[in-house]
Amino acid sequence: MARISRYYDVNRDEDGHRYIDVKVTGFPLLHLPLLNKATAFTDGERQRLGLEGLLPPGVSSLDEQKHRSYLRFRQQSSPLEKHAYLRALQDQNEILYFAMLEDHLEEMLPIIYTPTVGEAVQQFSRLYRSPRGLAVSTRNVLRAPQLLQNVHQEDVRMIVATDSSAILGIGDQGFGGMAISIGKLSLYTVAGGVGPDKTLPVELDVGTNRQDLIEDPLYIGERHARLTGKAYDDFIDAFVRAVQDRYPKAIIQWEDFSKDAAFHVLERYRKVVPSFNDDIQGTGAVTLAGVLRACALKGEALRDQVVAIHGAGAGGAGVAAAIREGMRREGLTEDEIAARVFVLDSRGLLTSDRAMEDYKRPLATPAAVAAAWSGKDLLSVVREGRVTVLLGLSGQGGIFSEPVVRAVGANTERPVVFPLSNPTANTEALPEDVLRWTDGRAIVATGSPFPDVEWDGMNHQIGQGNNAFIFPGLGFAAVLTRAAEITDAMVTAAAYALAEYTAQAWPGRTYPPTRALRAASRRVALRVARQAIDDGVAREEKVRHLDDAGLEAFIERRFWLPKYLPYRTAPGASPDAT
Ligand SMILES: NC(=O)c1ccc[n+]([C@@H]2O[C@H](COP(=O)([O-])OP(=O)(O)OC[C@H]3O[C@@H](n4cnc5c(N)ncnc54)[C@H](O)[C@@H]3O)[C@@H](O)[C@H]2O)c1
Ligand SMILES: O=C(O)C[C@H](O)C(=O)O
Ligand SMILES: [Mn+2]
Numbered sequence: 160m161a162r163i164s165r166y167y168d169v170n171r172d173e174d175g176h177r178y179i180d181v182k183v184t185g186f187p188l189l190h191l192p193l194l195n196k197a198t199a200f201t202d203g204e205r206q207r208l209g210l211e212g213l214l215p216p217g218v219s220s221l222d223e224q225k226h227r228s229y230l231r232f233r234q235q236s237s238p239l240e241k242h243a244y245l246r247a248l249q250d251q252n253e254i255l256y257f258a259m260l261e262d263h264l265e266e267m268l269p270i271i272y273t274p275t276v277g278e279a280v281q282q283f284s285r286l287y288r289s290p291r292g293l294a295v296s297t298r299n300v301l302r303a304p305q306l307l308q309n310v311h312q313e314d315v316r317m318i319v320a321t322d323s324s325a326i327l328g329i330g331d332q333g334f335g336g337m338a339i340s341i342g343k344l345s346l347y348t349v350a351g352g353v354g355p356d357k358t359l360p361v362e363l364d365v366g367t368n369r370q371d372l373i374e375d376p377l378y379i380g381e382r383h384a385r386l387t388g389k390a391y392d393d394f395i396d397a398f399v400r401a402v403q404d405r406y407p408k409a410i411i412q413w414e415d416f417s418k419d420a421a422f423h424v425l426e427r428y429r430k431v432v433p434s435f436n437d438d439i440q441g442t443g444a445v446t447l448a449g450v451l452r453a454c455a456l457k458g459e460a461l462r463d464q465v466v467a468i469h470g471a472g473a474g475g476a477g478v479a480a481a482i483r484e485g486m487r488r489e490g491l492t493e494d495e496i497a498a499r500v501f502v503l504d505s506r507g508l509l510t511s512d513r514a515m516e517d518y519k520r521p522l523a524t525p526a527a528v529a530a531a532w533s534g535k536d537l538l539s540v541v542r543e544g545r546v547t548v549l550l551g552l553s554g555q556g557g558i559f560s561e562p563v564v565r566a567v568g569a570n571t572e573r574p575v576v577f578p579l580s581n582p583t584a585n586t587e588a589l590p591e592d593v594l595r596w597t598d599g600r601a602i603v604a605t606g607s608p609f610p611d612v613e614w615d616g617m618n619h620q621i622g623q624g625n626n627a628f629i630f631p632g633l634g635f636a637a638v639l640t641r642a643a644e645i646t647d648a649m650v651t652a653a654a655y656a657l658a659e660y661t662a663q664a665w666p667g668r669t670y671p672p673t674r675a676l677r678a679a680s681r682r683v684a685l686r687v688a689r690q691a692i693d694d695g696v697a698r699e700e701k702v703r704h705l706d707d708a709g710l711e712a713f714i715e716r717r718f719w720l721p722k723y724l725p726y727r728t729a730p731g732a733s734p735d736a737t
Contacts, residue, residue: 176725196252225258229259238269238274238275245270249291261720265672272345279335284375292361294337295364307406316410317353319347320363321413323367327415331369366386399431402432416436418473441477441633444654446577450577451655453548456602465548468550469552470553481651481654498524507534511525537558538560538563548576558587573601590609605623606623631683636683639684641698642696642698701713
């Protein structure tokens with residue numbers, strides 16, 4: 160039936176129940192993370208699969224295994240130790256890993272994902288224990304088709320690929336960026352319903368410009384400067400072509416490419432292979448959603464706001480484009496928008512009379528708008544532009560200083576301040592400072608998780624404005640509809656879906672709590688799938704004529720859940736043969 164892996168398939172018995180046809184038995188079976196049930200193998204399975212004597216005699220249920228693993232998790236002494244523990248569990252038994260994650264999502268999300276994943280990236284060579292995903296590097300990219308053949312999965316649908324040139328706000332990380340691809344894909348499974356057998360994390364190791372990494376004897380990546388220009392393009396071309404040959408149904412998420420490469424790679428491939436850039440598009444959508452919610456909490460419209468975006472890289476430019484689109488939908492003209500959305504890079508406000516990279520041009524403020532201002536730095540822009548919404552995507556920890564935040568607070572009763580840079584140390588301002596400097600009037604959301612803030616007897620929930628609320632649902636919808644392309648309208652639909660879900664389920668908040676990530680992702684998936692159908696890019700026949708209820712049921716049925724299935728050996732397979 161479904162071709163899943165070189166090592167197993169999933170079939171249905173006479174009664175329609177799913178079971179796994181294993182082609183591997185004995186010791187190797189206990190070392191394949193997608194197949195290993197460990198102590199949950201039943202006595203019958205142990206006898207049939209050549210496992211007798213290889214496991215302790217006690218047979219555990221998944222619940223008992225979860226309990227045991229959770230106790231061990233709690234004994235780890237630091238977030239990084241916890242991360243390493245969960246990664247090791249993932250590499251031993253993926254069903255158990257995801258089952259536990261599902262039960263403790265809010266507690267474990269900051270461990271497998273932002274912020275701890277940032278540390279895991281930096282320590283990758285030191286933490287490295289076992290292989291996961293695909294490492295394409297300058298030494299093997301010419302054999303990319305063969306590398307893809309070496310992957311055991313037969314039907315990969317979701318790929319997260321990074322060249323590690325701009326990981327979170329911590330820059331070039333060489334091979335360590337693989338931890339980000341792995342972490343994002345865990346969210347695809349736990350929040351987005353994409354089975355782990357359908358996911359593939361990829362590191363595109365084009366080198367690193369970090370001399371300290373190149374000289375570190377423990378570093379496990381390529382030890383040379385990054386490829387640039389044609390050599391870089393040839394590298395990515397070879398990867399994309401090999402993916403298309405082996406996995407024609409795969410969607411690619413480009414992750415943490417530094418600004419120029421981010422835009423270049425997105426534009427070069429988005430019509431070639433269904434793909435999107437998470438930092439540009441996912442971040443744009445999640446920020447638009449949160450700002451729409453903040454406006455609703457203020458009792459105002461987006462079109463009434465003046466927005467400053469600090470940081471003009473992949474994230475900042477994506478956010479600017481999304482906010483502009485939101486204002487367009489509320490009826491503002493291009494000229495009106497240009498006078499309401501200000502983008503700053505490290506040299507200050509982008510104005511049309513200034514030198515800047517091409518991708519920034521469409522975001523520049525007409526020179527006339529700011530001609531009379533006393534300065535083009537952040538404080539001047541906030542004051543003289545009368546900014547009411549301040550968004551941080553510069554990766555510069557603490558750059559939203561007290562005067563800047565107070566200045567936003569002087570322009571509006573409810574200032575909206577979102578320091579969105581990750582990880583925690585790169586946050587532009589601490590939520591409690593923002594609330595203190597605005598006498599508790601600010602609406603605050605951050606990219607990394609922060610606890611609630613008590614101010615003047617009031618509890619302020621700090622929303623997590625992180626693209627984790629967008630990409631799992633966006634990618635899942637693209638997978639389910641077999642989208643030929645990920646259109647801008649699909650990304651925008653994701654933003655409005657998140658805002659709609661939050662308004663209904665969590666009315667007082669900018670973003671849902673992370674324990675609701677799965678429910679939020681389902682809504683995102685539903686709206687994005689609808690948009691894919693409306694845009695004519697859905698290649699999956701089965702979804703094209705479904706109404707919303709039908710589409711929702713389709714998504715629900717396909718949402719992967721961590722459960723052990725019974726095992727049979729394929730006809731002809733004998734114990735210990737592979
Ligand atoms: N919350 C989220 O979901 C989310 C998503 C994407 C990115 N981010 C964060 O945004 C930050 C930037 O990421 P990126 O992918 O855009 O990186 P990038 O390398 O593409 O861009 C960084 C940009 O920061 C700006 N910058 C640097 N120093 C500055 C300064 N002193 N003043 C003003 N601007 C300055 C520059 O314009 C630069 O282009 C990171 O910290 C990242 O974690 C958050
Ligand atoms: O990885 C995250 O937490 C969000 C975002 O993609 C980032 O680069 O910061
Ligand atoms: Mn990112």
